[in-house]
Amino acid sequence: MQIGLYIHIPFCVSKCPYCDFNSVDGADQATMGRYLDALCAEVDALSQLPAVRDRAISTVFVGGGTPTIYGGDALGRLLEAGRQSLSIDPGAEITVEANPGTVSQEKLCRLRDAGYNRLSIGVQSLQARILERLGRKHSVEQGIAAVQNARVAGFENINVDMIHSVPGQSVKEWCEDLRQVVSLVPQHVSAYSLTIEAETQFGKWSRGGSLTAVAEETDAIMFEKTHCVLTEHGYQHYEISNYAVAGRECRHNLLYWNNEDWLAVGAGAHQHLDGERRWNVKSPDKYTTDIETKRDAVEGSERVSLSQRMGETMMLGLRKAQGVSMRDFGDRFGNYPMEVFRKEIDRLSLSGLVAVSEDRLALTPKGFRLANIAMMEFIN
Template sequence: MVKSLYIHIPFCTQICHYCDFNKFFIQNQPVDEYIQTLLTEMDLYNLSQNEPLSTVFIGGGTPSALEPLQLEQLLFSMKEKVTLAPGYEYTVEANPGDLSKAKLRIMKEAGVNRLSLGVQSFNEELLKKIGRAHNVKDVYETIDMAREEGFDNISIDLIYSLPGQTLSDLEDTIDRALQLNLPHFSAYSLIIEPKTVFYIMLNKGKLSLQGEDAEATMYEYVMERLVEAGYDQYEISNFAKKGFESRHNLVYWNNEEYYGLGAGAHGYLDAVRYHNHGPLKKYMNAIQDGKKPIVEQATVTRKEQMEEEMFLGLRKMEGVSLEHFQKRFSVNINDVFGETIKRMVSEGLLELVNGRVRLTHPGKLMGNEVFQAFLL
């Protein structure tokens, strides 16, 4: 039973230096046509006839780059095509400085009840270096405006281990973030992805990266400060006050299925992971021909499902339930991963607690190595 929907809006007013998501500079793009095509894609999945959705996440790109009338067209048309379950979570990603009272009111009236803001840093110079369009003042003004319009479930993204960032810079960013008294934070280490501005700069020798030790120090600092401030680290990069965990992202980490709509979107239905066309013309042409715009799909084998159960589930601080694994796959977890779990426990990277296998503190610092160990 699929209860989650991801929608991709691939337009941005500025391209960030680290971003590898499917995106296009919004100027001169067929935005109105894209929105109509996206609404048609929803019909191809018969969303209005299916189970009510518990979570919806509109990401990008930058959804808040849409003009108010475009945002209204998308969100209010969705109300006719999507049924929301009681107690739903409905998130829209936004950039500080992109939002206006008009856009916020449209979101609120359309049923959006959670905002995810791409803040990244409270250091003006670092924001410029990573290609962000907003400044620190925009962050405060956007959050104040969102609260005035009735949004209390607000999350912000932060990035650490940025080129030129010092621990003192990070300390100041965390101080300012905590002063906002928000219910949720995501904090990610910078990853250099192919085809990004930073990737090109690195290959040209024009980008100096933080070392592994500096990155680990920053991560430990983030964990320590946010937990001390009363936030629960419920996932390796996510921190929340009780009841404000990202339910949509938990769908991914719980290895559950979801619809993925929009250019470049990924989805997971009926044990098949699929990927939509990224180029706008290919995406829109497919839908105009009455076809789902899928460019690639693969059935996830039982072995792969078990692997995913481990390396996605171990991202959560509660870890993987031995009982749930048994029920889902009709096999004891130790018959599949017993040797790997035993080795990781002996190395101090995993622990078995209350019928769950989960990361230890050292395991958090070596998460990628732990996850890779569960590839059969």
């Protein structure tokens, strides 16, 4: 059975005010060098786990933070460490996240030559005013150039990350962003609605009254505009916030949404393997020291019960446009969704949030707009 591999790089040039990911800025070269060594050591340690032996890695995802704060050679070394320690499938999807301000044409060529075959570029907006509001350090021109240069470097699978519902953003500005994105012809577009998280700088500004979230009605309009524009240009809406041309869906993220197994290395990384979740310490410094001293930076772990696995499979599966396959669920757990969650499904169906067919349970258009309400039925 194949599994995925997630590698977390927490370093950034600067911390964006809306970001609640495990990321830090201001790291020096020595700190980053030690951290890279620690990642390679943890990958090697994972290869010794009995549950990992004889299992092929079908996807690799290097995320952050800003992985491309490292040079192309360093990221190439990281991927080579994975190949030396683990059985990475020859046809694996190998993604690296990139910030437009940290990728030159030369670096992109080095990444492609090293074996990365999918690039996820954090463009976020193609409006200078919105980039400034988001605290992004790259320019509109750098965002466009990153996509164009990636194609020249040989990347045939490019994702562009975009954010809507930014405080102060108009529907007109978002529609212009969408028009510019489709003109760049990426294979994949991730279009996320910004959520103001409490512990971020945006959260502090919001509590202080200096930042006002976009109205729910405006957010809903932007969501609908996203669907209309991208599907009109040939993208398939395959997950709440994700669109792809046929065959270019993110295979790594589908592992998450199908509630399958993946390995994870790096500070704060969460792993799911054979019914057990485990997570590493969040501090990059402590992570590095722990790996150097004991080749292990695990902070905690838990066994996932059968009822938890079933509920999480429903919750995550409903993120996908195709929803949950009744047959696949039954084959996996020995019970069908209607046998386990009839009350929840009936309630959601009566509310118009899900549609039930012979073999599928999927969100309706209304359900996509209220996805969190629908999905939480299977967790509570």
